[in-house]
Amino acid sequence: LSVSTHNQPIIIMNTPKVRIPYTTTSNPADLLELQLPRPLGSRHQPLKHIDAWREIVHAIEAEGLRVARQQFWLQHAPLLERPVDKCLMMLHIQPTEEDDDTGTTRMIGIRNSNDQTFALQAVAGHQIIVCSNGMFEGEFKALTRKHTTNIHEHLSDAVREGFKSILEGWQSQAKFIKKLKACQPMQEYDVPSMLYDVQQRMETKVLPDSKFNELVDLTINPPHEEFGSCSVWSAHNAFTELLKDESSPNKPLRSRHLNAAFDSHIDTFPSYLDYQYEAAVPSFVKTLRDYS
Numbered sequence: 390l391s392v393s394t395h396n397q398p399i400i401i402m403n404t405p406k407v408r409i410p411y412t413t414t415s416n417p418a419d420l421l422e423l424q425l426p427r428p429l430g431s432r433h434q435p436l437k438h439i440d441a442w443r444e445i446v447h448a449i450e451a452e453g454l455r456v457a458r459q460q461f462w463l464q465h466a467p468l469l470e471r472p473v474d475k476c477l478m479m480l481h482i483q484p485t486e487e488d489d490d491t492g493t494t495r496m497i498g499i500r501n502s503n504d505q506t507f508a509l510q511a512v513a514g515h516q517i518i519v520c521s522n523g524m525f526e527g528e529f530k531a532l533t534r535k536h537t538t539n540i541h542e543h544l545s546d547a548v549r550e551g552f553k554s555i556l557e558g559w560q561s562q563a564k565f566i567k568k569l570k571a572c573q574p575m576q577e578y579d580v581p582s583m584l585y586d587v588q589q590r591m592e593t594k595v596l597p598d599s600k601f602n603e604l605v606d607l608t609i610n611p612p613h614e615e616f617g618s619c620s621v622w623s624a625h626n627a628f629t630e631l632l633k634d635e636s637s638p639n640k641p642l643r644s645r646h647l648n649a650a651f652d653s654h655i656d657t658f659p660s661y662l663d664y665q666y667e668a669a670v671p672s673f674v675k676t677l678r679d680y681s
Contacts, residue, residue: 409473411462417442423465426472426503435503438476444544445499448552457483474503495559500529513558530554572621572661580608580619590650595643600631621661625651
């Protein structure tokens with residue numbers, strides 16, 4: 390240990406590598422109490438997680454929306470020789486009339502770090518109203534550049550400009566949800582092979598193989614009649630149903646793998662959709678690529 394007096398921070402020298410666990414809270418006031426780590430270089434300027442949260446909320450309210458509820462995941466050890474300071478946020482938007490068409494509400498995933506892991510980033514998402522299953526649009530997109538000395542001066546403008554990608558992401562994902570719902574139902578005996586094909590298309594599996602029988606059962610016997618039995622929509626919700634109880638901050642990444650696999654599966658078997666709908670709703674993966 391390296392200890393100094395005169396109210397200077399105590400720097401804890403790194404010993405054998407330890408994993409800093411995430412803690413969770415739903416109260417933004419808890420972010421106020423977090424100590425900033427020291428700058429990691431002459432141009433590095435830490436950004437308080439509470440300041441990032443405030444700017445995102447201001448951008449939401451500027452669009453005539455408001456936050457209904459929120460959750461935060463914190464990985465915080467600022468006094469290590471190599472500090473660890475990450476915050477992931479999930480903001481759920483108050484439902485509007487616009488959400489009625491998809492049967493979902495909108496949400497935003499946000500992450501910010503002061504240990505040079507990533508800049509302030511966000512990703513658009515939706516939550517299914519009848520069951521609270523969640524899904525995200527794609528990869529996190531940067532709202533700011535790296536945390537350098539001028540970050541506070543340009544933070545508001547950068548967040549407002551970057552928020553356009555969130556609005557585009559919501560529109561893209563609403564089309565994707567409509568595409569899932571528009572798929573024709575399949576025979577019960579086709580469900581296992583369909584789910585197997587979707588899993589094989591994933592860049593990284595989002596569920597262990599031991600959950601496969603549960604996926605089949607939830608697709609054939611969905612917990613909510615709105616999903617429809619033996620449908621692509623009920624299959625997608627079977628995945629998100631089994632994922633929703635995990636208190637993991639990595640859900641946006643898992644959603645990207647899941648959505649890309651379903652999109653690829655549907656595009657490979659166009660009989661799911663009639664020609665007019667296929668022309669009206671472009672590939673979700675192609676849409677993501679256009680926004681990248």
